[in-house]
Amino acid sequence: MPLSIGLIGSGFIARSHAAAWQQLGTTLFLYSNDPPAATALAGQYGGTVVDELDMLLGQVDAVDICTPTDTHADIAVRAAAAGRHVICEKPLERTHAQGQRIIDACAEAGVHLFVAHVVRYFGEYATAQAAVAGGEIGSPAVLRLTRSGARPEWATWLHNEQRAGGILLDFMIHDYDFARWIGGEVTSVYATVTGSDGPVSGTVVLRHENGTISHIQGTWSRPGEPFRTTFDLAGSGGVLTGDSLRRPPVTISVPEPAAIGHALADDPYTAELAEFAAAIAGGPPPRVNAADGLAALDIALAALESARSGRAVSPTQVA
Ligand SMILES: NC(=O)c1ccc[n+]([C@@H]2O[C@H](COP(=O)([O-])OP(=O)(O)OC[C@H]3O[C@@H](n4cnc5c(N)ncnc54)[C@H](O)[C@@H]3O)[C@@H](O)[C@H]2O)c1
Known part of the structure; x- marks a missing residue:
């Protein structure tokens, strides 16, 4: 069964991720603290907008965090606690302690954590x-x-x-x-x-x-x-x-x-998210891991x- 992904954030980089998920044929849910922007993104690339983070976490296999750097930990920790795999934009967080908090939460919950170092x-x-x-x-x-x-x-x-x-x-x-x-x-x-x-x-x-x-x-x-x-x-x-x-x-x-x-030849975001999605589905580990992040x-x-x-x-x- 194809993965179901929850895209969080609807700003600059979320656009590249939404386009990539569309190209990969993923079932996409979107949540943002700017609902009109999330609706616009869904209009362009497909997907279902939800009003609450917990509603998103109830529907998806993994989240894809595209929010400001210093919000990554709170969102990732909630996703891990709900048993969802985590894809997180770079930088992993703003401080080492918050980055380590994400790694610990994902390890404790037994979920994958991938940091999107797209280069x-x-x-x-x-x-x-x-x-x-x-x-x-x-x-x-x-x-x-x-x-x-x-x-x-x-x-x-x-x-x-x-x-x-x-x-x-x-x-x-x-x-x-x-x-x-x-x-x-x-x-x-x-x-x-x-x-x-x-x-x-x-x-x-x-x-x-x-x-x-x-x-x-x-x-x-x-x-x-x-x-x-x-x-x-x-x-x-x-x-x-x-x-x-x-x-x-x-x-x-x-x-x-x-x-x-x-x-x-692929767009790098599509190549990156395809590798992460394959790993979540049981494939080989991607070329960049949480410790690298x-x-x-x-x-x-x-x-x-x-x-x-x-x-x-x-x-x-x-x-
Ligand atoms: N890989 C790259 O090349 C690349 C490029 C740009 C940005 N980034 C990274 O991506 C992340 C986002 O950057 P951006 O430029 O897209 O920022 P942005 O401000 O354009 O977008 C952030 C989005 O997150 C939403 N948001 C903010 N707080 C939220 C919350 N608590 N819950 C839900 N939604 C929330 C905002 O409404 C907005 O839609 C940053 O960590 C940034 O460093 C990576």
Whole structure:
């Protein structure tokens, strides 16, 4: 029997999830504290709007939490207590304690918990990770990752550092997760932020346990500038580069410059949610798990503390 999913929230990212669930043929229920927006979403992508969270929890196999970051734990804990599997947007939560609370509640209830780090499902990133794991660049040494786009302006909570965490948490967590996927566990984080009004940039250096260094740059630029991500993965045997504005986006420099195609034609949100749904139905574990979600959050929290204190911070210090 196809899964029944409860989509919670009806804002920016819920739209991508609703479109993906429609594509997967899922039976969808929607709940939001903005009922007209939930009704509009259901009108576009299908699904049944319900008025109360408990009504939703009574109807579904799993919830898909697309609400502001600092609301994830309360919703996830209620879903787990009702015996529902949990899919949760990144960042897992705003603090380590609340992230751990979600993990503990899901473990205690015996339900799956998946954190939606969608970058792992973008074709160019998935291709690069597979190439590195296949030994194409030898041992990873220096990873350079950039992410730039207009500052998110669609919701007031995103401007509240206490709720969203700013560029170092909300935006750059995508790259911390990717860097950790490639380079392994992170032992130290050094971060700076420049700008407060208008363009804002964060620069974060990660030292990985195996000696790999990641250099991560994020910029919230002026509205209208194109969203762009790049990576440059240098290892003992070659360099892999990726650029979201280039076609084809991924090239490798060794033995000689060559483009690498990728097979993931799907929209990354559809690929991600299909993998989570398959795992809920008894299939293999997805490529990103709850511990990865908490580890990425801890790196982001260490970056925030580093930018505040001017010192390098270990992710274990914020846990
Ligand atoms: N994967 C990505 O690339 C990506 C992109 C954007 C946002 N996000 C993440 O997704 C989450 C949501 O971000 P957004 O930009 O969609 O925010 P948003 O403000 O656009 O949407 C949030 C939605 O949640 C609803 N809501 C708020 N509190 C609620 C509650 N207690 N119960 C039910 N509904 C509630 C709001 O009415 C709104 O519909 C955040 O954690 C954010 O970091 C991920």
